[in-house]
Amino acid sequence: MSARPRRDAAAPAPHTVRLGDVRGQERAIGFLRRAWERRRLAHALLFTGPAGVGKLATARALALGLHCDVAPFDACGTCDACRTIVAGTHPDVRVVTGPLPERRDIAIEQVRELQRELGFRAMSAHPKIGIVNDAEYLTLQAQNALLKTLEEPGGDTVLVLVAVNASALAPTILSRCQRVTFDPLPTADVVAILEAHGRGGPEAHALAAYAEGSPGQALVFDAEFFAHRRREILTRLAAAGRGGFKGLADFAQELVSEDKDLVPALTVIASWYRDALRQRALGADAELRNADLATELPDLSIAASLRNLETTYGTIIALRQNANRNLTLVRMLLQLAS
Ligand SMILES: [Zn+2]
Numbered sequence: 001m002s003a004r005p006r007r008d009a010a011a012p013a014p015h016t017v018r019l020g021d022v023r024g025q026e027r028a029i030g031f032l033r034r035a036w037e038r039r040r041l042a043h044a045l046l047f048t049g050p051a052g053v054g055k056l057a058t059a060r061a062l063a064l065g066l067h068c069d070v071a072p073f074d075a076c077g078t079c080d081a082c083r084t085i086v087a088g089t090h091p092d093v094r095v096v097t098g099p100l101p102e103r104r105d106i107a108i109e110q111v112r113e114l115q116r117e118l119g120f121r122a123m124s125a126h127p128k129i130g131i132v133n134d135a136e137y138l139t140l141q142a143q144n145a146l147l148k149t150l151e152e153p154g155g156d157t158v159l160v161l162v163a164v165n166a167s168a169l170a171p172t173i174l175s176r177c178q179r180v181t182f183d184p185l186p187t188a189d190v191v192a193i194l195e196a197h198g199r200g201g202p203e204a205h206a207l208a209a210y211a212e213g214s215p216g217q218a219l220v221f222d223a224e225f226f227a228h229r230r231r232e233i234l235t236r237l238a239a240a241g242r243g244g245f246k247g248l249a250d251f252a253q254e255l256v257s258e259d260k261d262l263v264p265a266l267t268v269i270a271s272w273y274r275d276a277l278r279q280r281a282l283g284a285d286a287e288l289r290n291a292d293l294a295t296e297l298p299d300l301s302i303a304a305s306l307r308n309l310e311t312t313y314g315t316i317i318a319l320r321q322n323a324n325r326n327l328t329l330v331r332m333l334l335q336l337a338s
Pocket residue numbers: 068069070071075076077078079080081082
């Protein structure tokens with residue numbers, strides 16, 4: 001059970017097929033469309049932005065758009081080219097989805113394989129497309145190998161690097177790439193995507209707010225934890241404060257035995273004080289992470305909310321340094337209740 005975000009690679013397979021199906025990235029896709037219309041689409045593109053906002057989906061959809069003759073750029077979704085690209089069997093479109101299992105980096109062998117696969121092909125009117133997801137995990141060696149593809153004279157390859165943290169890439173790569181930035185999505189769009197994945201319902205709004213505009217992150221949050229355990233923790237937190245020292249000690253004991261990994265539980269508690277802070281500062285305009293529990297939010301001063309946030313984050317750090325779980329939680333709850 002984990003409410004912690006994971007990397008893009010862990011997100012469910014994207015349902016997106018065509019550029020028009022990518023939600024909330026009109027600005028980035030508009031940029032690509034204008035470049036394509038003017039025949040200025042670079043041979044090396046770098047898609048950057050938060051995890052789970054549609055960068056990889058857009059890269060795959062762009063491959064369709066560049067290969068579909070029925071509806072150029074927009075893609076029909078049903079012709080041979082579109083279907084084989086979606087199925088991952090098109091010989092001119094290869095995707096490196098990230099590091100291999102059990103590996104921390106994208107190894108040079110993966111880049112060489114991509115280059116080999118794209119190299120063996122007959123000439124066609126369409127570009128070869130190589131997509132490297134999680135490109136910040138490319139080793140320096142692998143980045144140098146990729147540079148060869150970028151420098152191929154008269155090459156008809158389009159390379160799309162997808163990265164959350166572009167600063168991990170070598171300046172020699174960065175300087176050759178046309179950069180396209182992706183933004184977090186508005187909450188309403190994230191909610192709509194959650195509903196499309198059967199994750200609607202009363203907690204969808206809170207889930208979207210937790211994911212900070214990233215549908216990919218929202219979809220990998222643990223549904224059970226979010227729908228039930230989160231509410232339980234926050235309701236118990238409110239009640240524990242009223243039950244004196246015994247109430248606090250009991251709650252600490254419950255957290256230790258129920259939540260094997262305490263970080264999701266503490267992240268939820270931090271979000272509670274963040275909500276209290278926002279409510280105090282912004283009033284009715286505040287977008288709360290736990291909007292479904294707004295009526296139970298404590299009425300704290302800004303100073304008290306900040307102090308509680310600091311206490312909660314301090315506890316997360318202490319637990320990472322292997323402090324005694326029970327004692328650390330009792331201390332935290334005492335401070336939160338004071
Ligand atoms: Zn098509």
